[in-house]
Amino acid sequence: MYNFNKQYQAAQPLQGKNKLLWRSLQHVFFAIGLGLFLLLVLLPEVGVVAFWNILIPVAPLLFLLSTGFWRNVCPLASVALIPHHWKFSKKRRIPLVWHGRLALASVVLLFLIVPARHLVLNNDGLATAITLAVLGTMAFVGGLFFDVKSAWCSSLCHVHPVEKLYGQKVGFTPQNAHCGTCHNCVLPCPDSMPSIAEQKPKERNTQAIATTLLTGGLPGFIWGWFHVPDCRSTGAEMSECLVAFGLPWATMAVTLAVYFLLRKFLPKNKETLLTSVFAAASISCYYWYRIPSLVGYGLFPQDGLLVDLTQTLPLWSIMAAQVAAVAFFGWWLVLRNPEPTVWAIRPPFEVRRK
Numbered sequence: 001m002y003n004f005n006k007q008y009q010a011a012q013p014l015q016g017k018n019k020l021l022w023r024s025l026q027h028v029f030f031a032i033g034l035g036l037f038l039l040l041v042l043l044p045e046v047g048v049v050a051f052w053n054i055l056i057p058v059a060p061l062l063f064l065l066s067t068g069f070w071r072n073v074c075p076l077a078s079v080a081l082i083p084h085h086w087k088f089s090k091k092r093r094i095p096l097v098w099h100g101r102l103a104l105a106s107v108v109l110l111f112l113i114v115p116a117r118h119l120v121l122n123n124d125g126l127a128t129a130i131t132l133a134v135l136g137t138m139a140f141v142g143g144l145f146f147d148v149k150s151a152w153c154s155s156l157c158h159v160h161p162v163e164k165l166y167g168q169k170v171g172f173t174p175q176n177a178h179c180g181t182c183h184n185c186v187l188p189c190p191d192s193m194p195s196i197a198e199q200k201p202k203e204r205n206t207q208a209i210a211t212t213l214l215t216g217g218l219p220g221f222i223w224g225w226f227h228v229p230d231c232r233s234t235g236a237e238m239s240e241c242l243v244a245f246g247l248p249w250a251t252m253a254v255t256l257a258v259y260f261l262l263r264k265f266l267p268k269n270k271e272t273l274l275t276s277v278f279a280a281a282s283i284s285c286y287y288w289y290r291i292p293s294l295v296g297y298g299l300f301p302q303d304g305l306l307v308d309l310t311q312t313l314p315l316w317s318i319m320a321a322q323v324a325a326v327a328f329f330g331w332w333l334v335l336r337n338p339e340p341t342v343w344a345i346r347p348p349f350e351v352r353r354k
């Protein structure tokens with residue numbers, strides 16, 4: 001069982017050189033985010049490659065290794081926390097029931113935005129920039145009215161469910177660089193809890209549904225998503241929309257059904273292992289298809305292409321990289337059994353609620 005007291009004792013306010021380092025990193029990543037946004041608007045063809053084919057492929061690996069690092073420097077988090085840092089947030093508290101609803105909404109948002117990439121976002125810099133601007137506005141408004149990370153980073157952000165799934169056995173736990181002192185803005189705090197399995201408060205069925213939907217459905221969703229080609233014509237046909245959304249959702253339903261069955265028949269004490277296996281299956285499936293597509297060996301060679309290396313790299317080397325990635329994720333998430341750890345060390349409490 002996770003020793004929370006150990007974490008509380010370890011908590012120190014961020015200060016001195018450590019604080020300077022994290023603030024600098026936050027500014028650097030914010031500048032990168034802003035630069036990407038401007039690229040998407042001004043040089044959309046470069047922007048979509050930089051955003052979808054460099055930043056996004058790195059993100060799952062980063063969540064796996066150190067979710068806390070990403071949550072400390074994520075540019076959208078910085079936008080959401082401007083009102084907190086500049087002290088004009090109204091600091092309202094989200095009722096528990098609404099926190100659960102927002103968690104479910106974040107999963108739904110994820111399963112809506114990702115298929116839309118095939119229809120428009122993957123090849124349209126302006127549409128991607130508009131989507132980011134809408135998400136940034138939602139993040140900012142959330143931070144304006146609600147305390148610290150409660151509205152966006154730990155609730156409605158559509159990336160947060162993926163962080164929860166992949167960040168179960170992180171390798172590096174930094175100090176929480178955004179919170180300063182802990183306001184207990186959300187219960188339980190995902191930054192300060194050791195695993196997704198312990199983030200399912202019984203009183204919030206919506207949150208339990210969100211966790212189940214994501215854990216069971218994500219492997220199939222990812223598999224289906226990679227089997228849909230990008231739509232390059234202006235204005236997607238109805239049939240293309242049906243395929244773009246329908247295939248990932250259908251394959252998501254298949255793995256979700258498998259997950260339900262396994263959860264029903266396996267002993268209760270195997271639930272954490274089951275979650276790890278499905279998390280490993282999701283991230284393995286992602287890189288199984290993403291690695292080849294980056295270098296031109298994808299199912300649809302022009303989709304998700306970063307640089308065409310088909311004349312330089314032999315096919316066997318790509319297959320070796322795929323197998324190595326699957327072996328690594330299986331080892332990291334399933335076979336390894338590290339001490340339970342948190343994403344980020346919780347700062348001292350300013351307000352502590354039950």
Ligand code: SF4
Pocket residue numbers: 148149150154176179181182183184185186189190191192346347
């Ligand atoms: S550490 Fe405290 S203030 Fe920060 S997100 Fe967690 S509960 Fe909220």
